[in-house]
Amino acid sequence: MTVERDGTAWLSLLEELVNTDSAPGDHTGIEAVYSRLVPVLDRLGLSVRQRATDGGPSVLVARRSGSRTHRSRVLMVGHVDTVFDRGTAQARPFRMAGERAFGPGVADMKGGLVVMLAALSELGEDAWDGLDLTMVFNGDEESGSPFSRPVIEEMATGRDAALVFEAARPSGAVVTSRRGVARYRLDVTGRASHSGSNPGAGANALETLAHKILGIQQLGRDVDRATVNVVLADGGTRPNIIPPVASVHVDARFDDEAERTVERGLQALAGPGPVEGTTTQVTRYGGRPAFPRPFDWLAGEYVDAAKTLGLRIETVAAGGVSDANFTAALGVPTLDGLGPSGGGAHTDDEYIEVASLAERASACAVLLSRLARPRAAPGDQR
Numbered sequence: 001m002t003v004e005r006d007g008t009a010w011l012s013l014l015e016e017l018v019n020t021d022s023a024p025g026d027h028t029g030i031e032a033v034y035s036r037l038v039p040v041l042d043r044l045g046l047s048v049r050q051r052a053t054d055g056g057p058s059v060l061v062a063r064r065s066g067s068r069t070h071r072s073r074v075l076m077v078g079h080v081d082t083v084f085d086r087g088t089a090q091a092r093p094f095r096m097a098g099e100r101a102f103g104p105g106v107a108d109m110k111g112g113l114v115v116m117l118a119a120l121s122e123l124g125e126d127a128w129d130g131l132d133l134t135m136v137f138n139g140d141e142e143s144g145s146p147f148s149r150p151v152i153e154e155m156a157t158g159r160d161a162a163l164v165f166e167a168a169r170p171s172g173a174v175v176t177s178r179r180g181v182a183r184y185r186l187d188v189t190g191r192a193s194h195s196g197s198n199p200g201a202g203a204n205a206l207e208t209l210a211h212k213i214l215g216i217q218q219l220g221r222d223v224d225r226a227t228v229n230v231v232l233a234d235g236g237t238r239p240n241i242i243p244p245v246a247s248v249h250v251d252a253r254f255d256d257e258a259e260r261t262v263e264r265g266l267q268a269l270a271g272p273g274p275v276e277g278t279t280t281q282v283t284r285y286g287g288r289p290a291f292p293r294p295f296d297w298l299a300g301e302y303v304d305a306a307k308t309l310g311l312r313i314e315t316v317a318a319g320g321v322s323d324a325n326f327t328a329a330l331g332v333p334t335l336d337g338l339g340p341s342g343g344g345a346h347t348d349d350e351y352i353e354v355a356s357l358a359e360r361a362s363a364c365a366v367l368l369s370r371l372a373r374p375r376a377a378p379g380d381q382r
């Protein structure tokens with residue numbers, strides 16, 4: 001990568017972004033990352049505004065629309081939060097070693113943020129003219145995007161394409177589908193009694209929960225194309241009391257077909273028993289819908305765009321979730337993994353291949369230029 005391009009030192013920008021901690025819930029850190037993106041967005045001719053959310057970090061929305069009658073409506077999505085606590089960047093800041101760059105969030109996904117901006121810096125006026133471009137930067141993705149989800153969905157609705165800049169796989173592959181995730185909580189209520197003097201008066205919530213846990217694990221084995229696991233449990237009040245309460249959290253991953261089966265199976269665990277006097281409540285919270293099928297024309301266009309630069313890029317289905325799940329579930333043609341090639345996300349060994357920053361930026365620029373061509377008019381067969 002040429003370090004200087006369009007007046008912006010992309011590698012230095014990456015270094016700055018990585019060295020700015022932005023943990024989940026750290027609104028100050030998240031705003032600090034935004035404040036480094038805004039001047040670059042300004043220089044690229046985008047108008048920027050900050051959207052408040054209901055209790056979460058704000059969302060940064062940047063737009064630029066060309067003057068051609070039929071413009072391709074493209075959404076680009078990146079998150080600025082990382083999983084790393086404040087102080088991590090100071091303890092192990094951005095560093096280069098050989099062909100790779102390391103640091104907290106360098107792949108997930110501060111490298112992707114740089115690719116987004118660098119790609120736009122390569123667009124000619126003609127391409128800009130054929131684009132109606134919206135960029136969304138959020139700061140709660142690592143927490144499941146509960147606050148930014150409505151903004152992402154609003155911005156994605158009616159778009160011709162949504163491009164998400166999570167890191168490419170270590171192999172360099174881009175991501176064309178993702179499983180969905182849902183979280184459930186089971187709450188068992190029983191009746192307390194003294195375990196020595198009057199055990200028969202109690203209704204043991206933990207015993208019922210034990211049955212439910214085995215049922216949940218069995219469900220995971222029974223349903224194809226899904227994984228279901230108990231992940232966190234709690235129960236009882238004191239060592240000499242028959243437990244009146246117990247609860248467990250469940251993590252479920254699925255494609256869109258399996259989601260309904262998992263939902264039915266877990267909801268069937270609600271109700272009284274099996275221990276007399278106990279009852280179970282099942283609550284679903286959070287999660288993301290599945291991004292079950294590739295949008296082949298968009299993936300093909302990208303792979304082909306990369307080929308014109310001499311890059312061979314594969315496509316792959318991923319097990320983890322991202323904000324691409326939201327845009328794809330709306331039916332908006334979506335492609336993910338457009339950031340640099342990297343690995344070790346959420347660990348101390350997280351890295352990117354430095355050369356892939358420039359390669360991915362250029363591949364994205366070619367893709368955008370192609371999407372901007374006049375043939376990308378509404379009603380065009382894709």
Ligand SMILES: [Zn+2]
Pocket residue numbers: 079108109141166322
């Ligand atoms: Zn990410």
